[in-house]
Amino acid sequence: MISDLPNELEAEILSRVPAKSLWELKTTCKRWYSLFRDPRFVEKNKKLGNKAVIRESILLSNHGDVFSVSGDLHNTRGNTPIKVSGKLKGSKDLENIFHCDGLMLCSAMGNARLVVWNPCTGQTRNIESRTCFETNETYALGYSRSSSYGHSYKILRCFDYQNDQKVWVPRCEIYELSSDHSCWRVLDDSFPLDHITFRDGISLKGNTYWVAGDKEIGYFMMKFDFTTERFVCLPLPIQTDRFLHVFVLSVVRDEKLSLLQIDDMSHVMRIWVSNKINDEEDANKDLSWRSDFVLEVDFEDYNMYFKTFLLDEENKVALLCCDIDLLWDYYTTIIYIIGKNMLKEVYKGTVKKSISNSSLVITYVPSLVRI
Numbered sequence: 001m002i003s004d005l006p007n008e009l010e011a012e013i014l015s016r017v018p019a020k021s022l023w024e025l026k027t028t029c030k031r032w033y034s035l036f037r038d039p040r041f042v043e044k045n046k047k048l049g050n051k052a053v054i055r056e057s058i059l060l061s062n063h064g065d066v067f068s069v070s071g072d073l074h075n076t077r078g079n080t081p082i083k084v085s086g087k088l089k090g091s092k093d094l095e096n097i098f099h100c101d102g103l104m105l106c107s108a109m110g111n112a113r114l115v116v117w118n119p120c121t122g123q124t125r126n127i128e129s130r131t132c133f134e135t136n137e138t139y140a141l142g143y144s145r146s147s148s149y150g151h152s153y154k155i156l157r158c159f160d161y162q163n164d165q166k167v168w169v170p171r172c173e174i175y176e177l178s179s180d181h182s183c184w185r186v187l188d189d190s191f192p193l194d195h196i197t198f199r200d201g202i203s204l205k206g207n208t209y210w211v212a213g214d215k216e217i218g219y220f221m222m223k224f225d226f227t228t229e230r231f232v233c234l235p236l237p238i239q240t241d242r243f244l245h246v247f248v249l250s251v252v253r254d255e256k257l258s259l260l261q262i263d264d265m266s267h268v269m270r271i272w273v274s275n276k277i278n279d280e281e282d283a284n285k286d287l288s289w290r291s292d293f294v295l296e297v298d299f300e301d302y303n304m305y306f307k308t309f310l311l312d313e314e315n316k317v318a319l320l321c322c323d324i325d326l327l328w329d330y331y332t333t334i335i336y337i338i339g340k341n342m343l344k345e346v347y348k349g350t351v352k353k354s355i356s357n358s359s360l361v362i363t364y365v366p367s368l369v370r371i
Helices: 007-014 019-024 030-035 039-048
Strands: 056-060 066-069 084-087 094-100 103-108 114-117 124-127 138-144 152-162 168-176 184-186 195-197 202-204 207-214 218-225 230-234 245-252 256-263 268-273 295-298 305-312 317-326 330-339 342-352 360-364
Touching (some): 007 030, 056 094, 094 138, 245 305, 256 305, 295 330
Antiparallel strands (some): 056 360, 138 152, 152 168, 195 207, 202 207, 218 230, 268 295
16 A cells, blocks of 8 residues: 555655646645645656656637647647637636746736636636736746745736836836745846837746847847846847748747748748757757758648647647637637648637637646645
């Protein structure tokens, strides 16, 4: 019986069990309940318990509800339709979700409220604003590695405001979730006002990446390092000074960055993949891109708007989550699998227009992280 094992050996065995299964066992005994809340055990479980786990997926629809999606969307060849189940409890009127390490940073329509949510445990935490939340703000969730008991989670808030001289200036603020007295504090290193940051960033190894632009140098990648709390400029796999492209970032299995580019002149879609980024590496120096495209598709005949995609690097196909406005009364979310000489619809959902935003699909590994 496992109850007869020494506590240390019992914890070692449990650390190899996927987080979702552990959470279902949390009421087995008080010792296990306490163990599953221990930050050191949670960190160990993320490293050992998730090696063979099937990733979970969620769909944020274009009317603000969140649905569970079956299967690992990072590993699909378009052979079977995607199954979208019922709406997740508590999800309503959401405009955007930012994912990091199994946690979701959810912003309501018009940034009326900000909530951190762990879909594995169901735990939520409302985030109060230092000043009134604005509609033109950018948020990101990440972590630093300064804590000896695991990650220290933080929220980044970027926005522009008018100072006393009526001049628009940028401001960035940090909110530390792990602090006993959590509050927003202003960063000294703010994002330059003449840089255009595209709002849909992604998280990899606790840091956030955006495609950004500058009127002098064109497009580049902008990274925010949550450990040093500094912005860093990084190269893209393509150099261009023309603001005539669509760029979308994604993450490949929590190991690599992936960049999708659609050239507005040639209407060709290309996808690049970076090298692996490890926790110990200095990604500022070591980030590089494969010289060849993982996927190249003629996009001229496709009239699609999307802000998220997932790449199956091995099978050289991509999943696109698209929005279509039909007859001004209904919005349709369609998920396609696209590859060389292949376009297959695997999901379609239509709702009557009320409030709307861009739909997105997220895959994640469940985690026991407490917020």
